[in-house]
Amino acid sequence: MTSTQVKDSVNAADRLMQFASGFVISSALNAVTRLRVADLLANGPLTAAELAGATSTSPDALNRVMRVLAGVGVFAQPSSEKYALNSVSTLLRSDAPQSLRDTVEFFCDSLHFECYKDMLPSITDGRTASEHIWNENVFEVFARNPEAQTRFDNAMTNMTGSAAAAVAEAYDFSGVGTLVDVAGGHGLLLSTLLQRNPNMKGILFDRPHVVTGAQKRINALQLSERCRTVGGDFFKSVPSGDAIIMKHIIHDWSDEQALAILKNCRASLKADEGTLLLVEMLLPTDDQPHFSKVLDIEMLILPGGRERTSDQYRDLLHKAGFKLYRLIPTESPYVVIEAR
């Protein structure tokens, strides 16, 4: 073996072991996020002992956790036991403009560890881990477990944080009378769009126990005159409007289930030329890293959906009686798929 070959194989081994031990980083991230360590570092670097004092944890154990996270670039380590925020951990701050705190807390939670402990059953028969473990769809699992439901709803709102303004910028809603946000969660996207478009009315639709969580935001933003909430099941019907928007919904479901939802949307649009807007990530067809490829596995393991390429969306929309009209990029990882 030449020295270059030895170096390559050491690098390859390092990379492989980094991937194989990825759960260590996920679990460490989960712990420091729950301990709000990033908020504690907001005013400057602290030692592990100071952080441990503020979080009632073991100074030695917390130092080791911070050290491994600093080693992969999550925190800065200005001296041997002192830690500071960098651009990555700033995103764990509760008050950061693009905070991902709630998203990280959800992605690294115990439900995920349970679901991901063995992917083989899902790879073997294509059924979700949720069905294998609990014999039901993950949305039913959330509904039975208020803590998991809250973590999920907060994560969705958190992820929508960066997308809402980008969608408002990218798409012209000025001609829309009533916009229905189908499965709009806690209403961050719809309320942002209503604030930016003062003549538009909105209907926020989701499952009854979810939609109640949106009322506080609607009232606080003084949108209750223009926005009402409706609880229901999109496999049965969706409320009627001039345009429908669905963010991160079609990707949750198989082609067959997605078609059922899209057909209900088509039936409820007021005019034949009514507009359907899907806000989704597009799966690239090359071999480059892209978060949609990770999200695609999340869809396989949790709800049973999939990420799709633009051609797959075109095909699905066509089968539901829509024509894909435009793909509108946004200043976020999402595109707006406009169909009529």
Ligand SMILES: C[S@@+](CC[C@H](N)C(=O)[O-])C[C@H]1O[C@@H](n2cnc3c(N)ncnc32)[C@H](O)[C@@H]1O
């Ligand atoms: C991935 S989240 C997206 C939420 C929101 N659109 C966003 O992007 O923040 C999926 C949403 O679908 C809702 N949902 C799941 N099953 C549903 C059903 N049968 N009828 C209506 N909504 C449903 C969930 O409650 C959840 O809010």
